[in-house]
Amino acid sequence: MLDCELNTGWLQFLEFVKAKCSRAEFDNWIDPIRLSSHSDEEVILEVPNIFVQEYLLDNYKEVLSEFLPLRANGDPALSFLISAPVKPTIKTIGKPAAAPEKEQQSGPEIRLNNTYRFENFIEGASNQFVKSAAFGVATRPGKTYNPLFIHGGVGLGKTHLLHGIGHYVREHHKKLKVQAITTEGFINDIVDSLRSKSLDRMKRYYRNLDLLLVDDIQFLQNRPNFEEEFCNTFETLIHQNKQIVITSDKPPSQLKLSERMVARMEWGLVAHMGIPDLETRVAIIKHKAENKNLCLTSQVAFFIAEHIYNNVRQLEGAINRLCAYVRFQNADLTIDTVERVLNELVQTLPQKKVTVDSIIQSVAQAFEVRVSDLRGESRQKEIALARQVAMYLAKETIEDSLMKIAASFGGKTHSTLLHAWKKIAEKLNSDETLRRQIQMVQRNLETS
Ligand code: ADP
Ligand code: MG
16 A cells, blocks of 8 residues: 555544544543554554554544454555654644643642532441441541442432442541542543653552542553553552552453452442332432422422432432522422422433332343242242342342232231341352342342
């Protein structure tokens, strides 16, 4: 292929990508790449570091194949050259504002959401344990559980608690150096500092912290180089008894991270943030309404809590809507108006009603036993376990009296149900396979 064709292919690729991705993505990842030279058959790209190379191949290999010549194996004919030292001029054209941002990110300023404080965190059975672990860490950083690993579903208050720790430590241990980052922020920091040749400074900064709060570690998955850098930082801090707190949407063992990383994250305390029960949801609603000077009767608070049940952020959304309504209509909130105002919101939420029957069916399917077995008396090991799981899920998911739920299992008593729930709850602490099986059933229940 002619030189100029290779050149054009690359330029066309750039134009294509520029139109497709966000400005930040382009500036961070694509713009630093230089067409270095090309032999007859391949393009040689100069990249500032291995991360940019990986990023390009991970995200655009197929697209590149359409713009560049192919090798015999179908891959685009590309080679990479890591530029050392990084060209300082790359970013100066047209974008001089990058540096201050970066300084801010790895500088002493921490960005904590001002309302995410312990005082504003409502406790209930689902989050009491994790809240007290967080508080323990905040009062004695580096001296109790290290790391503290908080996992749980979306919108349940993980970031809130993480920042709560940050606020508390900042106010009560003024000398300690605290940083709160998202995993994306950490990755961006690495990329930025590689580009500006300040990686050592950045590493020094992170490794000198007393408390590192890392949000959403799941975004480190499938990014092995960043993972390694994170792991090194992690080890350096932990070995000096510096506190680390991590949040994630899954427990460590379910993250696609290296064994080394998973083992490190399990060193301390792994705590689960559950879905708040009805009473806690009501308390959260009342608290949020009060903060917004919105008058809610208990009846209305219960109504909302009964209809929005698996995400605290959605509860907040509901309160915001009601506030807007009250402001515009200058009217009191009755159940009817609440129903009307929330109608749109509620309709867009997953409202599938989970019943004991649907739980029994899903569990029977996942554990490969018969529905009749789950309602029956058999004490055969597999059946008994599946039955206990179904009872556990029923108690966790269904807001009804234990007596009624137990009765749906072929007339069992409520103490049998409680016993089953306790057994499975205990088992879940150590039995990873069971945890996965139960999650699978839960996913099926949500989507089927
Ligand atoms: P996550 O990080 O788990 O996705 P967030 O911490 O962002 O969830 O919480 C979502 C919203 O719900 C935030 O505004 C947070 O303040 C609020 N929230 C969650 N749990 C509670 C709670 N127990 N008490 C008060 N507010 C809560
Ligand atoms: Mg969060």
